[in-house]
Amino acid sequence: MSTRLAAAAALVLFVLGAVVQIWSPRVGLTLMLLGVMAGIASITFMQRALQRRLIKHERLLGTLQRSVTQGTNKVHRAVESGNKESGKYGSSLMHRLQDVNDRLKHAAPPGNAPAYMAPSSAGSASRRPAASAGRASTPEVTNPFTDETLATMLTPQRVLSVGGVFDPRGLPALTARPWLPGEVVEALERDRPDLILLDEEVLRSSAVWASATTGVGTALMRELLEGVSWAETHKLPVYLLRSALPPDVHTAALRSSSAVSLPLGAADLEAAAGAPQTPLLTRLQEIAAARTEGQA
Structure with missing residues (x-):
């Protein structure tokens, strides 16, 4: 103021x-x-x-x-x-x-009988007949990315999910997961197929993968190999159907990868221990054998 x-x-x-x-x-x-x-x-x-x-x-x-x-x-x-x-x-x-632990030790019954037996699945397992040979003796090998097991994958009636570059025509019933350039690893992580199939003839005739085996398709072939490497890391089988056409620039790179070239030899078939083959693998074996005979 x-x-x-x-x-x-x-x-x-x-x-x-x-x-x-x-x-x-x-x-x-x-x-x-x-x-x-x-x-x-x-x-x-x-x-x-x-x-x-x-x-x-x-x-x-x-x-x-x-x-x-x-x-x-x-x-x-x-x-x-x-x-x-x-x-x-x-x-x-x-x-x-x-x-409490000391009291339980002092309160143990005489003899060698244990005072307490924890419930477990051992009792139920002992009541099952032990399998010493054949498919029943093979342990269940699970795919961590699906709910399927090796036994169900070998079931002939099962429809497999197959990713890769191939033509589904002429093959048994399957769910095709075709690869596209720039989306191979993303498609694998999204679809989680049961196996990968790469057909060299389809690869060469494809509208988007045709240059993968040539000198100008280095980036495409690198992406295919990245997909094969991803499948190997995640324990997914990769099969390669070789072409009867002469090899190209990057053909050797694909054939020298971890992909299994079809047809399977006698030693590979014996490793299956007599397990039944799926209709898909049987058909792929026939196609690969026919191409091999055509080259001879």
């Missing part, structure tokens, strides 16, 4: 002095000087008011800081107290468990 009064008085005196100076220069100059002094006084009052406000805010900040510090110390003390209590309960629980 005092600051406003001093500023108003300074303004009035200065204006009055400017007006009076017309008739009496000395009186007008005096009034103008008084107005300037009143202005200086108003500025002084303003500085003092600001200083008092700053002091007040500083005190408030100090009080708030002390409150936060006290609250933090209380929280720390509460946490430490809780840790001590939990440690006591944990130690007491361990002692009780040790006591």
Whole structure:
């Protein structure tokens, strides 16, 4: 309030002095000087008011800081107290468990009979007839990316999901998952097929993969090999049907990969231990054998 009064008085005196100076220069100059002094006084009052406000805010900040510090110390003390209590309960629980364990040991029945037998699947397994040979003796090998097992994949009635580059016409019933350039690994991660089939003849006649074996198709062949490598890492079988046509620039790269070239030899068939082949593998064997005979 005092600051406003001093500023108003300074303004009035200065204006009055400017007006009076017309008739009496000395009186007008005096009034103008008084107005300037009143202005200086108003500025002084303003500085003092600001200083008092700053002091007040500083005190408030100090009080708030002390409150936060006290609250933090209380929280720390509460946490430490809780840790001590939990440690006591944990130690007491361990002692009780040790006591129960000691009592069970001392309460064991005489002889070699165990006091307690945990229920398990061993009893049910012992009632099953043991298989020593044939398909029944082969353990179940599961594919971690599907719900199928090796036994169901060998079932002739099962419809397989097949990915790769091939022509499904003339093959037994299957679910085709064809590859497209730029999407091989993505398709494998999305579809999770049962096996991969790469047919060199279809590869050369394909509208999108035709240049994969030529000198200008290095990027396409690299993507095919990446798909084969992905399948090998995830334990998916990859079969390669060779073409009767002469080899091209990148043909050797595909044939030297981890893909299994068909037809399978006698040693590979003997490794199956007499398990029945799927109609798909049987048909692929026939196609590969016919191409091999055509090359001879």
